Amino acid sequence: MTTELITEVRNAQSMNAENTQFDVEIHHPQYGWIPYMLTPWDTDTTIDNAALLELIGSDYAPFSQADHDARVAAFERDTRDVKLVLEVDPIVSNPLRWGDLSEQEQTEVSAYRTALLDVPQQSGFPNTISWPTKPSCL
Amino acid sequence: MGLETSTYVDGLNIANPAATDGLAQADDHIRLIKTVLKNTFPNLDGAVTATVANLNNTTAIPSTITDLGISDGSNGMVLSTDGSGNFSFVALPAGTTDTNYYVTGGSFSGTTLTLQRSGLSSVSISGFPQSITDNSQIGNGAGYITAASVPTQSTTTGDVGTYAFLMRSTSTAVSAANPGSTYSSSLYYTDRSASAVAGNVTSGTWRCMGYAAHLDRGTVWLRIA
Numbered sequence: 001m002t003t004e005l006i007t008e009v010r011n012a013q014s015m016n017a018e019n020t021q022f023d024v025e026i027h028h029p030q031y032g033w034i035p036y037m038l039t040p041w042d043t044d045t046t047i048d049n050a051a052l053l054e055l056i057g058s059d060y061a062p063f064s065q066a067d068h069d070a071r072v073a074a075f076e077r078d079t080r081d082v083k084l085v086l087e088v089d090p091i092v093s094n095p096l097r098w099g100d101l102s103e104q105e106q107t108e109v110s111a112y113r114t115a116l117l118d119v120p121q122q123s124g125f126p127n128t129i130s131w132p133t134k135p136s137c138l
Numbered sequence: 139m140g141l142e143t144s145t146y147v148d149g150l151n152i153a154n155p156a157a158t159d160g161l162a163q164a165d166d167h168i169r170l171i172k173t174v175l176k177n178t179f180p181n182l183d184g185a186v187t188a189t190v191a192n193l194n195n196t197t198a199i200p201s202t203i204t205d206l207g208i209s210d211g212s213n214g215m216v217l218s219t220d221g222s223g224n225f226s227f228v229a230l231p232a233g234t235t236d237t238n239y240y241v242t243g244g245s246f247s248g249t250t251l252t253l254q255r256s257g258l259s260s261v262s263i264s265g266f267p268q269s270i271t272d273n274s275q276i277g278n279g280a281g282y283i284t285a286a287s288v289p290t291q292s293t294t295t296g297d298v299g300t301y302a303f304l305m306r307s308t309s310t311a312v313s314a315a316n317p318g319s320t321y322s323s324s325l326y327y328t329d330r331s332a333s334a335v336a337g338n339v340t341s342g343t344w345r346c347m348g349y350a351a352h353l354d355r356g357t358v359w360l361r362i363a
Contacts, residue, residue: 004363023323026343028363034343035322036363042341046298047363075326078305 004029004047012060019063022056073126080119087138088113101137108135141166147178296341297361302327304340304359306350315350315357325359 008027015021015037022038026047038049038056091097091109101109115132122129141163142151155167203217204210211217211227218228243254250264291299304325306315315321325340340361348357 021339026363028343031320031343031363034320034363036343037322037325037339037341039339039341042296043294044292044297044342044361047342071324 003045006047006052006055009052009055012056014060014063015068017063017065019060020053022053022060024052024056024060026052069126073120076126076129077120080116083134084113084116087134088116091138105135105137109138112138141170144170144174145177147174150174298342298363299361301347301358301360302340302344303356304344305356315346317346317349319346320344320362321346 006026006028010025010027010033012022012024015023020040024036024038025033026036028034036047036052038052042049088109091101092113098106112132112135119125119129119131124130142149142154144150150171155163198205200206208217208225209227212229215227215229217225219225240256241253242256245252246266249266249268250262251266252260252262254260293300296302304327306321306324306326320343322343325344327340340359342361343363344359345362346357347360350357
């Protein structure tokens, strides 16, 4: 792939304590000003990330642990929400399917749903989460 | 003092004849003077009217053809003579072609252009790009590139030009991601068991190629940078 030469960056925000990941705007020769996530694990070489780091230099908003935790928490809540929407809601929202479950199975599903809702209340949330086991009937 | 010998004026000795020379030598001196004058100016058969400045070459030297008394013509005219020493500028008749100095043909071979000239030898100019012979050669500003040098599209996950089915975090996805919109942050691969802060976060810039609504944020994205 052809390497794109980036000569301007702006509004850089450090995304980790090591200051190796940045949410930044770059002036792309084809797309103009676009958002860009600079990460140390990027395998693509279309844009020289080392050169971008030099362009950013020390002109960036410092890393915020609170913002970082908020992003992780939002991501994990998303994960919880998807589990509820895809695994639990199709059963508990459908009287016919709910009625097909035994009383034991209904108890397990109810407990699973409650455990998912309580994930954000776990002491290690959002960095350490104990995800509840999905009942076999789901 | 005896009579000196000389062929041209510069050979005359101004000290001769001496006052003590005999009168009988006077005629010899006069003949010598006439002889060197005739030898020095053999073609002067009329009055010489050139001034001292003319003779000393101190007047302006002609720098243009009009200084020679020839009236200038218009752009494109050529200088013509009547064969009697009279010159003038005339226009070539319409349709006239002077083939003596024009290219009469040419050929192109490999990277060399050869031009044939009437009355003169051929000239060759090398260094042209080779002719494009098949569709794998694509023209560009630097000549041409062959199929072997055409860059290939990476198929590595997450590289520019590749597609991915990504999720968007609710921390920023307060509105749906519409087709064509561009994002860089809060995009994750769909393995939701992975960490939100490690390699599960996408790099670069992604364009939404589908539609990602609330809690159904997974859609197809294209990495553009």
